[in-house]
Amino acid sequence: MATYKYHLLVCGGTGCKASNSEGIITALNRTIEEKGLENDVKTVTTGCFGFCEKGPIVKILPDNTFYTQVKPDDAKEIIEEHIIKGRKVTRLLYTDPETKKHVSDSKHMGFYQKQIRIALRNCGFLDPENIEESISRDAYQALGKALTEMNPQQVIDEIKKSGLRGRGGGGFPTGLKWEIAAKNQADQKYVVCNADEGDPGAFMDRSILEGDPHSVLEAMAICGYTMGANKGLIYIRAEYPLAIKRLKIAIKQAQEYGLLGHNIMGTGFDFDIEMRYGAGAFVCGEETALIHSMEGERGEPTFKPPFPAQSGYKGKPTNVNNVETFANVPVILLKGAEWFSSIGTEKSKGTKVFALAGKINNVGLIEVPMGTTLREVIFEIGGGIKDGKKFKAVQTGGPSGGCLTEKHLDTPIDFDNLLAAGSMMGSGGMIVMDEDDCMVAMAKFFLDFTVEESCGKCTPCRVGNKRLYEILDKITKGEGTLEDLDNLRNLSYVIKDTALCGLGQTSPNPVLATLDNFYDEYIAHVVDKKCPAGACKDLMNYYVIEENCVGCTACARACPVNCISGERKMPHHIDQTACIKCGTCMEKCKFNAIEIK
């Protein structure tokens, strides 16, 4: 066996793949072959490193050198300089946005220093298409331990003791959920993995499935053992082709190794997993809707009780957990509940994966202990706001959550604190907004999403959300009244109280949260007919600053609707009734003589 001196890890997540990481691997392998280094250097396609902002990522081990935005053409230089001559390729290193210095290795990057990676432990470390690499990192050890050394109740107790709560958003204690499912007797039971990740800007579950599928398969089998189920189903949206491909490979390899299927590890326990594809409807993340979709029915929720634990898939007891929840389970069994519960806050144990998106420098995937503050996440790990702008708010929990503002920056993030602050954990999407984002328009964006995604079964959600959207639309056009603001609030409460499922019960949250935190912005839209952030087009007007205008006519010539008039060398004038607010005049003016008011 060759003793490799270097492992070159290349990110093969969806993000980096889209920027041609496969081409990088091909080029690296070609150069390695040309230089006769096949026995010294090995390339590995891994899951997501999380640092998607600067992808594609190539990480060189053992020295942890972290190359960003690598192109296939760089492969030759990496091999010739770094591998053969031992000199780092400085231009590809990550540059710290604050100090402007190159950071030589990932251990010194602010992005990684505050993170603890449990659910993402193998993402960016292993080849997800090779079960041997997973086995070498303890895959299926926890399953083996549970099957041979523990009875089902002991496993449930361990999970209960760890304090693990559902990572899909609800935060229900996982051990308790398993116990309820275990107590219901039936001839057939099911374990379901909810991989229907639908929040705009969220990609935690996808990355786990792409980077470490075996951790989820193993945890599903463990769950099956505790509740007496021998069938697992993964409900995944068809928009995740890479995750589906890697899951299929993983299931097949696990079956070949006897780690799934009949008589697992000689213990007499049978468990097999199949895939079910969703069409990408947001409501199918709700467990009853998800189950109906798997049964071939319309993806519509039904009233609980009965809970899936009593009557779920095909009327049998079914336990539904989210991908990230499952990914935590094997580690808990191997390292112990005490270890897990030592991380986090009093009522929220362990870590949480967040997808950072929006106006933030380090867009990507991070995993931090519960109780980390928003400030640490945004400014230390996330590298602060893009282009030095001012932080305004962060939307957590996607369309079901709310926004957190500057006053919440030092709140430790956990399930209960976020609820108290008027938002929610959700599945972990974090959309960061800066001073240029209008909060009314943001609320409108999410309502637009929920109106689109509402299944239409219950009136409050189908009709109520549409009305909310219409009022918001009116306000952003400058046609709102103060009465509309009261109506918004009242209607929001009615929808929350009367909608059938989680989608409708939470969809007014972005409206309520922005009303609470940014009431002055609503007032500005309604009373002054202005958008303070300058984002609502209908409320902006372009004006010529007469002192600055030299009459060069550049704007008048560029205006697509010819609404700018004026003599040469004399100040110009914009006809507000004809202006379409395209902003071309402002772009063309060399004298800063156009302003928005």
Added chain:
Amino acid sequence: MAKITSLNDLRKIKDDLQEKIRLRENAESPDSLAQIKVGMATSGIASGAKEVFNFLVEELQKRNISAVVTQTGDMGYSYAEPTIEVTLPGQPPVVFGWVNITKADEIIEKYIRNGELVEGIIPANYKTIDE
């Protein structure tokens, strides 16, 4: 591939496979392991640094010692090539000169295993810009 039929089976396979990713696991926590840098600029390579580098990687693995071996540029001690720098956890780095295979073997057995100093140390007589 034979099926895994027991937990012991799985554990055995894991131990066999772990060797393949040991380099990656070691790199996760470099500060808790011996770190060895081999000066591999032109003069280093010409005096045999490459052979020493290969020897270190292979022998450390064979002798079951966890360490991170990397190559680096010219350390400046051209008169004493090949040179290697060894940093044991929590200790200041020590540079050894005139390292051939025999010397490397001695360094592994005496210094890395037992912390016992051996002949050939080049005293640090420089300051780095971080100090």
